[in-house]
Amino acid sequence: MHDRKKRQQELIAGFTANLVVAASVGTYGSVLGLLAAQKGLSWYQLLIMNLSVFAGSAQFVMVDMWFPPLPIAEITLAVLVINMRYLLIGASLSPLFHKTSLGGKMAFMHLVADENWAITMARFHKETISPWFLLGGGLCVQAAWCTGTLLGHGLGAVITEPERYGLDFSFVAVFTALVFSFWKGRSDLLPWLTAAAVAVGSELLLPGKWYIICGGIAGALVAACLSNKGQQETP
Known part of the structure; x- marks a missing residue:
């Protein structure tokens, strides 16, 4: 209940x-x-x-x-x-x-x-x-x-x-x-800029809505790499 x-x-x-x-x-x-x-x-x-x-x-x-x-x-x-x-x-x-x-x-x-x-x-x-x-x-x-x-x-x-x-x-x-x-602060800047840049480039080069996927994946990969780097540097 x-x-x-x-x-x-x-x-x-x-x-x-x-x-x-x-x-x-x-x-x-x-x-x-x-x-x-x-x-x-x-x-x-x-x-x-x-x-x-x-x-x-x-x-x-x-x-x-x-x-x-x-x-x-x-x-x-x-x-x-x-x-x-x-x-x-x-x-x-x-x-x-x-x-x-x-x-x-x-x-x-x-x-x-x-x-x-x-x-x-x-x-x-x-x-x-x-x-x-x-x-x-x-x-x-x-x-x-x-x-x-x-x-x-x-x-x-x-x-x-x-x-x-x-x-x-x-x-x-x-x-x-x-x-x-x-937005959580400066740590989000690089992933956001990467996602935006890849999305804009993909929209110019690829047909349809592929720019959504490309931008999202690129931003997520950069965020994941930064997160792993931060964990490795933490003593």
Whole structure:
């Protein structure tokens, strides 16, 4: 009974903590809804996509490639490439899942988005939390995402140029603010600069979204090397 109450508290705490980004997630989702309506997707097709895929950048690519006959193989490959970053996200969450079964990890990871992952990790560095905090955040983000996309779909005939109002930049602005909450000091400077430089170079040289993976791996490797060096120098 005590464990059940604690899980409920963690769930509510995670949901509440992510309310700060819910409005921005909904706004970002409304842009997808607008584009989906322009491509001829029905509201229930969009809802099914939200519940099954639940990955903003991948869904934007899917909608952009939504031309009959649907290029299923190309869409699947594009989504897999874009979502490869979740391999890194999943690895970063391993300390949170150390007592969770494989089935539980799969269930929790389905509702992991960039926003609730960032907020969960920021809280994890400050206090002890469980995967239920992550799940609560995922439910909050998904509710905001579904609401925003469906509202945007309904307003698709009204707002024909979402970029004119800067709605296409809302996600970038929110996540940039979240990322800077991880700044711990000068020791983070080299990994961050390395990740940024590799990402920019990869974006210029490679097609698609490979710059996300390349930048993330490069930054992680530099951070790991610096960490090992520091441990070796410690007497």
